[in-house]
Amino acid sequence: xxxxxxxxxxxxxxxxxxxxxxxxxxxxxxxxxxxxxxxxxxxxxxxxxxxxxxxxxxxxxxxxxxxxxxxxxxxxxxxxxxxxxxxxxxxxxxxxxxxxxxxxxxxxxxxxxxxxxxxxxxxxxxxxxxxxxxxxxxxxxxxxxxxxxxxxxxxxxxxxxxxxxxxxxxxxxxxxxxxxxxxxxxxxxxxxxxxxxxxxxxxxxxxxxxxxxxxxxxxxxxxxxxxxxxxxxxxxxxxxxxxxxxxxxxxxxxxxxxxxxxxxxxxxxxxxxxxxxxxxxxxxxxxxxxxxxxxxxxxxxxxxxxxxxxxxxxxxxxxxxxxxxxxxxxxxxxxxxxxxxxxxxxxxxxxxxxxxxxxxxxxxxxxxxxxxxxxxxxxxxxxxxxxxxxxxxxxxxxxxxxxxxxxxxxxxxxxxxxxxxxxxxx
Amino acid sequence: xxxxxxxxxxxxxxxxxxxxxxxxxxxxxxxxxxxxxxxxxxxxxxxxxxxxxxxxxxxxxxxxxxxxxxxxxxxxxxxxxxxxxxxxxxxxxxxxxxxxxxxxxxxxxxxxxxxxxxxxxxxxxxxxxxxxxxxxxxxxxxxxxxxxxxxxxxxxxxxxxxxxxxxxxxxxxxxxxxxxxxxxxxxxxxxxxxxxxxxxxxxxxxxxxxxxxxxxxxxxxxxxxxxxxxxxxxxxxxxxxxxxxxxxxxxxxxxxxxxxxxxxxxxxxxxxxxxxxxxxx
Ligand code: SF4
Ligand code: SF4
Numbered sequence: 056x057x058x059x060x061x062x063x064x065x066x067x068x069x070x071x072x073x074x075x076x077x078x079x080x081x082x083x084x085x086x087x088x089x090x091x092x093x094x095x096x097x098x099x100x101x102x103x104x105x106x107x108x109x110x111x112x113x114x115x116x117x118x119x120x121x122x123x124x125x126x127x128x129x130x131x132x133x134x135x136x137x138x139x140x141x142x143x144x145x146x147x148x149x150x151x152x153x154x155x156x157x158x159x160x161x162x163x164x165x166x167x168x169x170x171x172x173x174x175x176x177x178x179x180x181x182x183x184x185x186x187x188x189x190x191x192x193x194x195x196x197x198x199x200x201x202x203x204x205x206x207x208x209x210x211x212x213x214x215x216x217x218x219x220x221x222x223x224x225x226x227x228x229x230x231x232x233x234x235x236x237x238x239x240x241x242x243x244x245x246x247x248x249x250x251x252x253x254x255x256x257x258x259x260x261x262x263x264x265x266x267x268x269x270x271x272x273x274x275x276x277x278x279x280x281x282x283x284x285x286x287x288x289x290x291x292x293x294x295x296x297x298x299x300x301x302x303x304x305x306x307x308x309x310x311x312x313x314x315x316x317x318x319x320x321x322x323x324x325x326x327x328x329x330x331x332x333x334x335x336x337x338x339x340x341x342x343x344x345x346x347x348x349x350x351x352x353x354x355x356x357x358x359x360x361x362x363x364x365x366x367x368x369x370x371x372x373x374x375x376x377x378x379x380x381x382x383x384x385x386x387x388x389x390x391x392x393x394x395x396x397x398x399x400x401x402x403x404x405x406x407x408x409x410x411x412x413x414x415x416x417x418x419x420x421x422x423x424x425x426x427x428x429x430x431x432x433x434x435x436x437x438x439x440x441x442x443x444x445x446x447x448x449x450x451x452x453x454x455x456x457x458x459x460x461x462x463x464x465x466x467x468x469x470x471x472x473x474x475x476x477x478x479x480x481x
Numbered sequence: 482x483x484x485x486x487x488x489x490x491x492x493x494x495x496x497x498x499x500x501x502x503x504x505x506x507x508x509x510x511x512x513x514x515x516x517x518x519x520x521x522x523x524x525x526x527x528x529x530x531x532x533x534x535x536x537x538x539x540x541x542x543x544x545x546x547x548x549x550x551x552x553x554x555x556x557x558x559x560x561x562x563x564x565x566x567x568x569x570x571x572x573x574x575x576x577x578x579x580x581x582x583x584x585x586x587x588x589x590x591x592x593x594x595x596x597x598x599x600x601x602x603x604x605x606x607x608x609x610x611x612x613x614x615x616x617x618x619x620x621x622x623x624x625x626x627x628x629x630x631x632x633x634x635x636x637x638x639x640x641x642x643x644x645x646x647x648x649x650x651x652x653x654x655x656x657x658x659x660x661x662x663x664x665x666x667x668x669x670x671x672x673x674x675x676x677x678x679x680x681x682x683x684x685x686x687x688x689x690x691x692x693x694x695x696x697x698x699x700x701x702x703x704x705x706x707x708x709x710x711x712x713x714x715x716x717x718x719x720x721x722x723x724x725x726x727x728x729x730x731x732x733x734x735x736x737x738x739x740x741x742x743x744x745x746x747x748x749x750x751x752x753x754x755x756x757x758x759x760x761x762x
Contacts, residue, residue, distance in 0.1 A: 186553050433537075434726060
């Protein structure tokens with residue numbers, strides 16, 4: 056079967072050879088924006104307030120906002136992309152392997168972005184290692200670190216293993232040179248035989264995420280006295296659904312862009328884009344329901360939110376942002392759902408929908424974080440929250456960093472799995 | 482077991498906020514941070530309206546949710562006397578404790594401690610109000626004049642920094658004057674209780690029936706008493722005497738009361754020309 060590949064293969068390996076002005080343009084612009092985000096943070100850490108937020112006494116202001124919203128968002132994107140890739144590998148849906156690779160590229164980069172947002176929020180980032188030196192099993196932040204740390208390792212291993220399978224085949228078949236990075240990845244001819252590892256790692260990922268990310272820990276943890284108030288039980292499922300929606304939407308967006316840029320209509324066909332769009336819309340609706348339940352049960356920091364926080368949020372100053380977020384999730388989800396239901400595919404609508412959906416989720420996650428912190432139970436005034444310029448710079452910075460990483464990776468490693476190319480003709 | 486805590490008589494308190502000032506001076510806390518804070522609020526409907534006061538230090542909870550959520554163990558409860566402390570050397574400034582505590586007693590420090598001090602950023606402007614030149618010039622000293630060296634002593638049991646104003650990027654809150662508890666001469670006192678003109682704050686061992694706060698509770702058996710947000714399961718160690726603020730209590734403060742340090746610096750650098758002109762306007 057593999058003997059019929061060469062012409063297709065050349066087309067799909069083209070990104071590895073082509074480095075035109077567009078590539079350098081993207082690299083320069085994204086690198087600058089990423090540096091601006093990091094610089095904004097360095098200025099804050101060295102020159103005053105870390106986030107410009109109301110940090111002085113819990114209920115006098117909102118100590119967390121966009122940075123933590125973006126942390127959850129990036130973690131969600133990473134997890135969703137990783138789960139999608141793992142599921143495609145485990146279930147051997149070979150015609151979607153192209154999407155799997157996009158997810159494999161995205162996941163480690165998105166985890167890096169999420170880690171940066173945590174770091175941005177620390178007053179003493181230099182001491183972050185203290186969380187490892189003095190682990191506290193009862194702290195939610197500790198489990199965030201276990202989750203993200205574990206997934207960073209898994210996602211990098213997953214990327215290396217899956218890419219290695221492709222590279223070793225491509226080298227064996229003479230489509231890639233046996234030197235440099237590709238030679239190292241391909242390993243010795245004897246090693247090239249072993250190739251089922253990716254499915255095992257995918258299986259581990261599929262088990263690890265629901266347990267640590269959304270299930271066991273919040274559940275077990277909410278049984279502990281004080282934490283009953285801290286963690287609404289819906290948080291776990293809400294986080295998992297957010298992950299699926301945002302991860303799928305990001306893969307959809309990246310695949311759609313690749314389709315436009317490289318014209319890979321056989322890999323990211325209209326039909327497949329629409330199917331993934333439909334699935335994204337489906338989980339998006341579930342996410343919306345879970346997010347509204349999360350607001351109802353006291354939003355993020357239930358430990359301070361008064362019992363009427365839901366009505367406060369739906370009627371108070373946050374309501375506009377919340378309604379906008381709901382619209383930005385619901386409308387694109389409807390568009391994507393209609394596309395698959397009616398068999399009409401519009402690439403522009405798909406791309407736009409995924410962008411709006413991603414923005415909506417970021418907004419909703421931020422509202423969820425800010426909400427419970429805005430309405431204190433004690434006699435403090437209701438606080439206001441407007442993200443600082445630095446926070447915006449952080450978000451733009453991490454988005455740029457992920458784009459930069461993706462573009463650079465696409466020049467180093469094959470973007471289209473061999474399995475997809477084999478399927479491409481069907 | 483010893484569990485230090487307080488009984489605060491809100492009927493005796495008349496809202497002078499001397500405790501707030503005493504705490505700031507004792508612990509050298511920066512602008513905007515009020516380890517002790519006094520809520521002022523109104524109860525009732527016109528014409529039957531009362532103004533009420535409720536001082537609010539850290540409750541030094543027996544089940545401190547702040548320590549539960551701290552990812553590094555920087556926030557911990559000291560076994561020997563139940564004070565909830567922040568290990569300044571270990572804190573990463575993540576502010577989880579701030580989010581985890583329902584009482585709003587945690588204050589993050591995002592400037593260098595000296596910059597955060599009142600009057601520090603003000604070099605020349607407003608000389609008539611604050612005096613000119615730097616604070617160091619004023620007190621003729623190279624050391625940090627705003628910080629009592631007693632706070633630099635390592636604190637048991639970890640022998641790390643945990644007393645007084647915290648360094649930049651680190652969380653701080655009431656320590657029940659831990660430096661006093663660890664000293665020979667001032668053990669059993671806090672700055673706020675010592676200063677209170679109405680003697681509304683009784684400080685001592687809540688586990689000892691003969692301690693001052695426990696005796697005071699016995700003497701006032703007829704009075705209503707409450708602990709703040711007991712339903713949260715934090716088991717606070719501050720007992721209030723008097724009526725609990727009702728659900729309809731109207732805070733007198735608006736958001737400006739919790740002055741952002743940036744705003745405070747702005748005002749210090751550009752003060753109104755004189756107090757009188759402001760009053761006249
Ligand atoms: S009042 Fe807040 S900061 Fe103080 S011990 Fe209790 S939970 Fe911790
Ligand atoms: S800010 Fe410091 S004391 Fe508070 S939770 Fe984070 S590490 Fe612990």
